Amino acid sequence: MAGNRAVVYNKPGSVEIRDTDYPDLILRDGPGVNPLNVGRKCEHGVILKVVTTNICGSDQHMVRGRTTAPSGLILGHEITGEVIEVGRDVEFIQKGDFVSVPFNIACGRCRNCKERHTNVCLNVNPDRPGSAYGYVDMGGWVGGQSEYVMVPYADFQLLKFPDKAQAMEKILDLTMLSDIFPTGYHGAVSAGVRPGSTVYVAGAGPVGLAAAHSAQLLGAAVVIVGDLNAERLAQAKSFGCETVNLREHANLAEQIEQILGTPEVDCAIDCVGFEAHGHGKAHGEAPATVLNSIMEVTRAGGRLGIPGLYVTGDPGAVDDDSKIGTLKIRFGLGWAKSHTFVTGQTPVMKYHRDLMMAILSGRAQIAKAVNATKISLEEAPNAYQEFDRGVSRKFVIDPHGLVK
Structure with missing residues (x-):
């Protein structure tokens, strides 16, 4: 089985790159995972090869020690990637699709999801409505600042880019669609x-x-x-x-x-x-x-x-x-x-398709506006320190060296 490497919160002011488990279609026990979510089967999910994953100010709150995030938590809720494995219950997303992942995890089946309030899904976090990858008190879904990540409820959540080559040309813009x-x-x-x-x-x-x-x-x-x-x-x-x-x-x-x-x-x-x-x-x-x-x-x-x-x-x-x-x-x-x-949290799915079209048409120049800056996975700990010092950059991690 392939390995995996990820950005992990260590202690206030410190993150590091660690070898970690390759994901599968089940939520296993680990730092920050809600006990009621342990063992949760996700045949409705997919495994992504992460193409880009961004450092967010919300991550920085945890890294500064301003939350109750546990040591060992794999960070990262801004994820874009290629589908490399699909669960048994996935019908429309296919292996090879290039997709954006909304940071809020949503089942698509509860009342809130059906009313487009995917930011407060009722079925993904046993503690309260709403969830996210790699974030404290959000159910324990493993973060995506890594080489590979599992994404549940794939048919409902994932935004597929219409053309992979075109998407790679605009990847520093499109990576911003996750959050x-x-x-x-x-x-x-x-x-x-x-x-x-x-x-x-x-x-x-x-x-x-x-x-x-x-x-x-x-x-x-x-x-x-x-x-x-x-x-x-x-x-x-x-x-x-x-x-x-x-x-x-x-x-x-x-x-x-x-x-x-x-x-x-x-x-x-x-x-x-x-x-x-x-x-x-x-x-x-x-x-x-x-x-x-x-x-x-x-x-x-x-x-x-x-x-x-x-x-x-x-x-x-x-x-x-x-x-x-x-x-x-x-x-x-x-x-x-x-x-x-x-x-409240942003209901990403309410906007991400329209914003994707604004990017692909050239109407939106979000990467330029936020000064998107590509880094390797190994450079992430230093980027967290620079971000904490107030540098005006949006750091985009390229775990596999795929971004030109």
């Missing part, structure tokens, strides 16, 4: 972005950049991106965004007014999440900062898209309330302004 592009797009759609909108995007990390590019695709008149990191703001500016450096200018409303002539935008997107920092030179961690600031600068009747990650357990939080996800939100302000809030 980051749909997540940014979901944030923009949830915020109500439409032609002529003025939009504020909090955070110039990869998700923020994807949200900004998505807002442009949806016809926004002006997209303003705010961050504390000058390098990431320069990346946002490179594809036509206005920017606000919140380390240098603590008052967000004033900066928006300088750009638009008014201190408010039509809609806002939170792409930071629970590790948010305050604004200004002496900033420190203040997890409610982004949510409160986007309520302040979004017009009455506006919408807030919140794809940024918030958790129910954060052992490294700044206070006891934040450790269980309780934040000091000015909800009264949002109520007074009749804001609409949309939160």
Whole structure:
């Protein structure tokens, strides 16, 4: 039987490459696997040879020690690959298909899946609705920052690319379909972005950049991106965004007014999440900062898209309330302004086919927007360190050296 190598969380601040088991069509016991999922048969699944798999900011939360992720957890929920084995119950996906894997695992059979809420499938995580590969408290499905990975419910979930050669030419764009592009797009759609909108995007990390590019695709008149990191703001500016450096200018409303002539935008997107920092030179961690600031600068009747990650357990939080996800939100302000809030995991399958067509037609340039950077599997530990230092790159792991 072939071997397998994977990126494994070791301890806070440390990941390493380890030899691990070659996957089969059953969920076996291992780090992070929910006991009620152990032994789960997946004849509805496939084995993929991983072509690309990306490092995500959500992975970084675990690697920083900001979750209860166990040592030995195989990381990675952004997966693109070639089908090399199909289960007995797979009818339509075939060996040799080149596919994108939605990061949220969904059965296709429960009420939520049938209503297109594949982000909160009822049948894949015994603890609560919703699941993902290689992530803490998500049922224990093995991650895909590896050479090979098992993907369940293949007929329902997998997005097949129409032409493999064409897909390989655009692989640095298409690899973003598993999470980051749909997540940014979901944030923009949830915020109500439409032609002529003025939009504020909090955070110039990869998700923020994807949200900004998505807002442009949806016809926004002006997209303003705010961050504390000058390098990431320069990346946002490179594809036509206005920017606000919140380390240098603590008052967000004033900066928006300088750009638009008014201190408010039509809609806002939170792409930071629970590790948010305050604004200004002496900033420190203040997890409610982004949510409160986007309520302040979004017009009455506006919408807030919140794809940024918030958790129910954060052992490294700044206070006891934040450790269980309780934040000091000015909800009264949002109520007074009749804001609409949309939160939660992105239902990737709601968007990924349309976004694939936007990429294949040349309409979407997501790899350029997020500065996609190809690395080998061996380079992943160093890439995690660079990402943690705030480098403006979206790292794409190429485990088999297949990407030109």
